[in-house]
Amino acid sequence: xxxxxxxxxxxxxxxxxxxxxxxxxxxxxxxxxxxxxxxxxxxxxxxxxxxxxxxxxxxxxxxxxxxxxxxxxxxxxxxxxxxxxxxxxxxxxxxxxxxxxxxxxxxxxxxxxxxxxxxxxxxxxxxxxxxxxxxxxxxxxxxxxxxxxxxx
Amino acid sequence: xxxxxxxxxxxxxxxxxxxxxxxxxxxxxxxxxxxxxxxxxxxxxxxxxxxxxxxxxxxxxxxxxxxxxxxxxxxxxxxxxxxxxxxxxxxxxxxxxxxxxxxxxxxxxxxxxxxxxxxxxxxxxxxxxxxxxxxxxxxxxxxxxxxxxxxxxxxxxxxxxxxxxxxxxxxxxxxxxxxxxxxxxxxxxxxxxxxxxxxxxxxxxxxxxxxxxxxxxxxxxxxxxxx
Numbered sequence: 001x002x003x004x005x006x007x008x009x010x011x012x013x014x015x016x017x018x019x020x021x022x023x024x025x026x027x028x029x030x031x032x033x034x035x036x037x038x039x040x041x042x043x044x045x046x047x048x049x050x051x052x053x054x055x056x057x058x059x060x061x062x063x064x065x066x067x068x069x070x071x072x073x074x075x076x077x078x079x080x081x082x083x084x085x086x087x088x089x090x091x092x093x094x095x096x097x098x099x100x101x102x103x104x105x106x107x108x109x110x111x112x113x114x115x116x117x118x119x120x121x122x123x124x125x126x127x128x129x130x131x132x133x134x135x136x137x138x139x140x141x142x143x144x145x146x147x148x149x150x151x152x
Numbered sequence: 153x154x155x156x157x158x159x160x161x162x163x164x165x166x167x168x169x170x171x172x173x174x175x176x177x178x179x180x181x182x183x184x185x186x187x188x189x190x191x192x193x194x195x196x197x198x199x200x201x202x203x204x205x206x207x208x209x210x211x212x213x214x215x216x217x218x219x220x221x222x223x224x225x226x227x228x229x230x231x232x233x234x235x236x237x238x239x240x241x242x243x244x245x246x247x248x249x250x251x252x253x254x255x256x257x258x259x260x261x262x263x264x265x266x267x268x269x270x271x272x273x274x275x276x277x278x279x280x281x282x283x284x285x286x287x288x289x290x291x292x293x294x295x296x297x298x299x300x301x302x303x304x305x306x307x308x309x310x311x312x313x314x315x316x317x318x319x320x321x322x323x324x325x326x327x328x329x330x331x332x333x334x335x336x337x338x339x340x341x342x343x344x345x346x347x348x349x350x351x352x353x354x355x356x357x358x359x360x361x362x363x364x365x366x367x368x369x370x371x372x373x374x375x376x377x378x379x
Contacts, residue, residue: 026241035358
């Protein structure tokens with residue numbers, strides 16, 4: 001009887017061990033997505049006016065991917081004048097962009113940005129936005145240019 | 153003297169008879185028991201291929217070459233450790249059933265909202281000797297389980313890889329999840345695709361110049377112990 005008892009115990013232990021030890025194998029997929037950048041830089045600002053004596057003060061401010069450019073036009077002797085300001089932007093990001101520009105000024109004056117939406121600008125490429133201003137006396141035009149991904 | 157000899161002979165005969173009977177009672181039958189266990193083993197097979205997509209068509213938007221997507225089999229880390237950290241392997245798990253498998257590594261660079269990449273020609277194969285059932289889970293880079301946020305009838309599964317409460321990636325429902333609960337017999341395999349997207353509808357969650365990392369673990373359980 002003793003050998004049979006031993007065999008029975010051994011089988012019981014084997015059964016318990018088989019039940020307790022769960023077998024599993026694992027596979028892993030590692031996924032890494034690194035995003036690019038959308039960025040623009042105001043490279044140059046030039047201007048032309050009808051009158052040589054007209055003073056133009058341009059103050060650009062950058063917040064994120066947006067430039068806000070305040071343009072103050074002051075014709076001599078509170079007369080009327082028209083100026084065009086040329087804003088040349090460079091795509092300093094890593095993906096193509098389009099630049100969307102809006103403009104505003106006080107009533108009675110004119111402030112127009114062209115184009116309001118640029119074509120695609122590839123990384124390191126440049127594009128110029130013209131802002132036309134027509135004032136009687138001193139006036140301020142605010143142009144806002146924002147870079148967005150070309151596919152949006 | 154003759155009577156003494158007869159007595160000795162009688163006793164000896166009795167002893168022989170008893171000994172013979174005893175020998176019969178003590179006969180032993182021996183059973184030899186041998187148990188050979190099988191093994192649970194799954195692995196990736198195939199030749200992973202990454203295809204850039206937009207709006208269901210191959211290639212990037214307007215045919216540009218802006219971002220890139222690659223997929224390869226490589227050794228990245230101890231996959232069992234990651235699964236154990238996430239609590240996906242119970243205490244009764246037998247570590248001897250693990251082995252060092254190559255992993256599927258997918259890398260997207262210079263990505264932008266709207267970018268989509270599809271990985272295909274990948275299979276999971278049962279190379280062990282016991283049927284397995286597959287369990288698929290998504291883990292963040294700290295090996296915490298991420299629960300996908302299903303949308304649009306389950307066709308889109310947004311995931312928040314950085315735990316900021318904002319979902320920045322979409323793992324298409326055809327990806328991985330089709331493997332969940334699949335039973336593979338020895339030598340059987342199951343193909344799957346991985347479709348990843350940076351959703352434009354969640355672009356407020358996608359930061360520039362940022363790396364988002366997550367893991368998808370596929371655990372092959374012995375089929376009769378599938379949780």
